[in-house]
Amino acid sequence: MIKVHRLSKRFRVDKKANVPANRLDGKWFQALSEISFEAQAGEVIGLLGANGAGKTTTLRLLSGILKADSGTVETDLAAIDSDSQGYRRQLGFLSGSKGLYERLTVRENLTFFARSYGLAAEQVRQQIELLTEQLKLEQFLDRKVAELSTGMRQRAAIARALVHDPQLVIFDEPTTGLDIVATEQVLSCIEQQKEAGKTVLFATHHMDEVQLLCDRIVVIHEGRRCFFGSCAEFLEHFQADSLNLALRHCLQHGGAA
Numbered sequence: 001m002i003k004v005h006r007l008s009k010r011f012r013v014d015k016k017a018n019v020p021a022n023r024l025d026g027k028w029f030q031a032l033s034e035i036s037f038e039a040q041a042g043e044v045i046g047l048l049g050a051n052g053a054g055k056t057t058t059l060r061l062l063s064g065i066l067k068a069d070s071g072t073v074e075t076d077l078a079a080i081d082s083d084s085q086g087y088r089r090q091l092g093f094l095s096g097s098k099g100l101y102e103r104l105t106v107r108e109n110l111t112f113f114a115r116s117y118g119l120a121a122e123q124v125r126q127q128i129e130l131l132t133e134q135l136k137l138e139q140f141l142d143r144k145v146a147e148l149s150t151g152m153r154q155r156a157a158i159a160r161a162l163v164h165d166p167q168l169v170i171f172d173e174p175t176t177g178l179d180i181v182a183t184e185q186v187l188s189c190i191e192q193q194k195e196a197g198k199t200v201l202f203a204t205h206h207m208d209e210v211q212l213l214c215d216r217i218v219v220i221h222e223g224r225r226c227f228f229g230s231c232a233e234f235l236e237h238f239q240a241d242s243l244n245l246a247l248r249h250c251l252q253h254g255g256a257a
Contacts, residue, residue, distance in 0.1 A: 001041055002062065002168060002199055006034040007071035009057055020052075023223055030223050031057045034071065037218045037228045039199050041076075041167075044190065046214035047203040048247060053220045055203040056095065059172050062201065063093040077167060089117055092166035094174055098157040102146040106137060106156045109145060110163045117164035124163075131159040134189045136182075150177040158186060162193070169193050171202035175209065187212060207243040219250050226254050 009032045013019055023030045032054045039045040047055045060066045062073060064087060077090040100109050107128060114124040132138055135155045140148055145156065154177050162169065174190070175183045190213055193200050204210060210217060210231065217234060219227040227234060227250055231243060240246035 001039065001076045002201075003038040003074040004058075004062070005036050005072045005074070007036070007058070007061060007073065008032050008034055008069050009061060009066060010069055020222065032061070032068075032220075033223045035218075035220065035223075035225050036071075037216075037225065039201060039216075041199050042194055042197045043215045044194050044200040044202070044213045046210045046217045047201065047220065048205075048210065048217055049220040050251060054223045055220055056172055058220065059093075059095065059170050059201065059203060063091060063095075063170055064088060065093075065095075075168065089164065090167045092161040092164070092169045094157055094161040094170070095172040098153055098160075100145045100153065100157055100160060103144060105142050105144050106148075106159070107141045109156065110159055113160050114163045119164060127163050127165060128159075131162060131189075134185070134192060135159055136185050151179060151182045154178055155182060155186065158189065162189075167198055169198050169200045169202075171200070173203055173205070175204070175206065207247070210243055219247065221251050221254055224254075226250055 010025070010028045010030045012027055013029045017029070019029045035054070035058060037045070047058060049055050057066065061068050077087055101112070104112065110128050110131070111124055114127055119127065132141055135158060137155060137159060140152050145153060148156065154174070158174055161171070175186050178186060187209060190200055190202065214231060216228065216230050218225060227237065234243065234246050235241070238246040238249040240249060
């Protein structure tokens with residue numbers, strides 16, 4: 001479980017920075033303004049919004065990479081502030097930076113990261129075997145990361161994020177760079193995390209992924225939450241017959257139907 005309450009974050013910017021004027025306060029850019037939502041164990045939450053809306057900032061705050069200026073994050077895991085190492089042991093995070101060692105093989109990377117989280121040798125073997133099956137890594141498991149295609153790297157990075165069997169999974173656009181087959185494998189893996197009782201948060205631009213996986217969605221527009229609820233509630237609120245159309249209405253009108 002994770003509960004986000006009125007989370008805000010701003011960044012100091014240079015005068016020449018190309019940022020929206022309506023989110024500037026002197027030298028400060030308001031990346032997020034009082035974002036609130038929650039996710040339960042066994043639930044998948046999708047974060048939607050245009051580029052620059054604040055999705056990645058939200059996920060980085062929840063991962064502990066960034067510290068919020070105000071607001072709180074409550075979990076049934078270790079607290080982010082008081083025991084960040086304990087929290088991160090229960091967190092699987094994937095963002096734009098893949099975090100893989102280029103000169104090591106995929107297996108060596110997974111082994112290294114699993115051991116760094118304290119997994120015993122047999123646990124490491126079992127987790128690598130499980131993720132190899134879920135993400136279809138067998139063809140390149142013993143190849144160096146430097147030799148892999150973009151799609152292979154992405155699947156290896158997802159495996160790295162899951163190798164320690166985390167209870168909270170946070171993915172920022174996990175299907176980026178993947179073909180149709182690899183995308184289906186990743187989405188199936190996310191579904192399996194849900195079935196295992198994990199809490200999953202992921203940002204995406206693909207409404208078919210949202211329709212398939214998400215129990216509820218958070219729509220962020222210009223740093224503010226403009227909707228939180230189920231896909232059915234989203235369609236009803238905006239009187240739309242597709243998620244794409246509902247999202248377009250939401251972003252155009254800032255959440256007003």
